[in-house]
Ligand SMILES: Nc1ncnc2c1ncn2[C@@H]1O[C@H](COP(=O)(O)OP(=O)(O)O)[C@@H](O)[C@H]1O
């Protein structure tokens with residue numbers, strides 16, 4: 001008996017059968033347009049079958065196939081008629097049952113013989129090989145499904161688990177027995193059962209077209225582990241249709257809790273760093289402002305102490321004069337003469353009171369300076385005003401300049417202002433101040449020579465307001481231009497730069513639906529241009545994180561988390 | 573108060589400050605300028621006993637200015653009068669400018685005058701008190717001058733102490749103390765100690781007052797403060813009350829520490845050879861401060877020093 005040939009023919013017939021199966025949908029779609037392919041496939045199949053049967057020793061064949069009957073199995077007759085697929089299906093099933101019959105009978109017989117008579121290794125090998133092939137391919141599929149970290153479950157139209165793989169069980173912390181046969185809402189938090197039921201029902205009732213366009217399921221969800229802990233998953237689903245026409249839902253889930261945690265940590269540290277940048281610019285600002293306040297305070301206090309001294313001088317002079325008056329009215333002329341001398345001498349040394357006017361004027365000046373500074377501080381932070389309001393940009397820039405005045409003066413930088421006539425714009429003034437302060441601070445820091453100049457211009461251009469902040473500082477290297485808006489990009493020493501300034505600027509401008517761009521020449525200087533729309537499309541500009549947070553549900557579990565907006569393009 | 577003859581230079585970019593200072597120091601021999609550059613030019617042609625400078629100025633910072641001024645006129649006593657004391661500036665002024673006082677605006681006229689007057693006297697010592705120098709030299713214990721300098725490290729942590737010690741024990745005799753009390757005793761016992769490095773973690777206010785006390789008792793001992801709290805006020809106290817030599821911010825590289833200690837030892841030797849190079853000694857001389865004897869129990873002694881510091885009429 002030629003086992004090799006049997007095996008080869010068996011494989012070949014399986015292949016041919018596969019091919020026929022593959023051709024089936026093609027035929028359904030195109031009609032029987034191309035029967036040559038079909039007949040070829042059928043011929044292939046028949047031939048291999050023929051080979052198979054021929055390879056099997058005649059005595060092993062069922063009686064009806066003995067005596068050369070096998071070769072007469074008639075399959076060629078099937079024509080590519082109108083009812084081709086029907087015919088094909090019939091043929092196919094006929095063939096299948098034929099081969100199954102053949103095989104089963106033979107195998108059974110072989111087994112019987114095996115146990116009855118001596119060992120028949122040949123048949124044995126054949127039998128186990130066949131079974132093995134089936135087992136192996138099924139096992140392979142199972143291994144794949146069970147070893148994938150992707151959780152897979154199949155639910156029926158009523159939402160009952162029909163199948164769950166290992167990963168699915170691991171993700172939720174249940175055993176397969178605890179899930180299969182149960183409603184899938186077992187794995188969601190009790191107050192979300194209805195939400196998920198509705199979602200499932202909706203999904204199952206959709207038309208094929210709707211399903212294709214439907215992507216709501218394909219997102220992140222926060223669900224519940226058996227132990228009650230929330231887990232973040234990424235899910236997707238597909239709907240399949242059983243032979244009986246009923247739908248099943250295959251759900252794929254991936255546990256991304258670790259990733260979500262990392263992302264959250266990242267967000268937290270980003271927030272902290274933002275805070276650090278704010279604090280560091282705040283620290284610098286406080287240092288500057290303290291110095292700015294303490295300077296006038298220094299001479300105001302000193303002047304007041306001097307005024308006290310002057311007052312004492314005057315008091316003693318006054319006392320002398322009083323004495324003089326008494327002596328003139330009632331005393332002796334020698335006493336008068338002596339007092340006059342005394343007054344003369346005192347007036348010569350006690351001259352502080354002649355400076356009183358200057359001291360008072362200087363002090364008033366100093367107090368005005370402090371007052372001015374305090375009010376621009378207030379303007380700068382806008383603590384007492386609504387976040388979002390009609391804003392006069394020129395005024396904002398002015399008060400920001402006051403805040404930065406010490407920085408500018410320290411370096412002996414000249415500031416040129418060219419402010420246009422601007423309409424008010426709807427904006428977050430405190431945040432725009434931050435933008436201007438960061439741009440001005442950067443400009444100041446970029447200037448390393450003594451002829452520093454910073455120009456600030458504002459103008460209305462169409463529906464936008466254009467603010468330009470330019471400096472004649474070091475400029476930015478071309479290879480840095482596309483990096484400067486990235487968080488943490490800095491060319492400055494530790495302690496001087498955090499690399500967050502411009503990324504904050506970028507965020508704020510983006511929030512106002514504006515644009516920022518930069519032109520720079522190394523050695524000549526840089527121009528930062530901010531364009532802000534005069535009118536916002538809706539009442540408030542693009543909301544930042546804080547807005548989405550208030551819209552989100554207060555409950556942390558089961559809410560789909562909003563996917564983060566895709567990376568945005570930077571200014572040029 | 574008799575107005576000193578010595579010349580004083582005030583530098584501040586704020587004209588109003590200068591106008592007020594002119595009134596405060598009316599009758600004194602003063603010059604004022606709003607420009608640090610101008611001031612440096614003046615220093616090339618004239619000698620000033622005392623230089624008082626603002627910190628934040630357009631052309632250069634006060635610390636930078638005083639550093640250059642020190643090079644041009646090493647005998648002038650330098651004072652910073654500043655609107656805001658950022659720690660970095662204070663530390664730099666201690667470590668590089670060897671500033672006599674750090675005064676913050678707004679100031680008190682009397683205290684300011686008192687301080688400047690003392691500074692003037694200190695500067696004058698150099699000029700005309702040769703015999704004082706000799707006298708002070710005579711006071712010294714002759715054998716102490718040439719004996720090897722010993723070092724005292726004060727830190728709460730044993731591990732830190734052994735770390736410090738290991739760096740220097742090959743070259744110097746090192747003492748260690750984990751408490752102020754222990755340090756007090758060691759100092760009384762070992763007169764050869766010339767450098768004290770003290771960690772800030774030791775009961776902070778006690779630690780700083782202790783360094784001040786050391787300078788009062790042993791003016792030639794050079795003190796170094798090692799801190800990880802960035803406290804500008806503490807640093808200002810250390811300079812104004814204790815005239816510390818260096819303020820190190822932890823962590824610092826070993827090399828820096830090694831160099832600092834070596835510099836301190838050199839400074840100590842300089843003080844021994846020429847007591848009048850010691851600002852603290854000069855100050856004591858000027859103030860006619862009675863030599864403090866370390867006989868009181870530590871806490872009483874510190875309380876005594878503290879009350880003396882508190883009662884100071886100057887900065
Ligand atoms: N006006 C400017 N001139 C030159 N370089 C600039 C200017 N503005 C920003 N830069 C460059 O962009 C980098 C990032 O700026 P920024 O985000 O504000 O961070 P930081 O100022 O803390 O370094 C700076 O380190 C600097 O190299």
Ligand SMILES: [Mg+2]
Pocket residue numbers: 438441442497501502
């Ligand atoms: Mg910046």
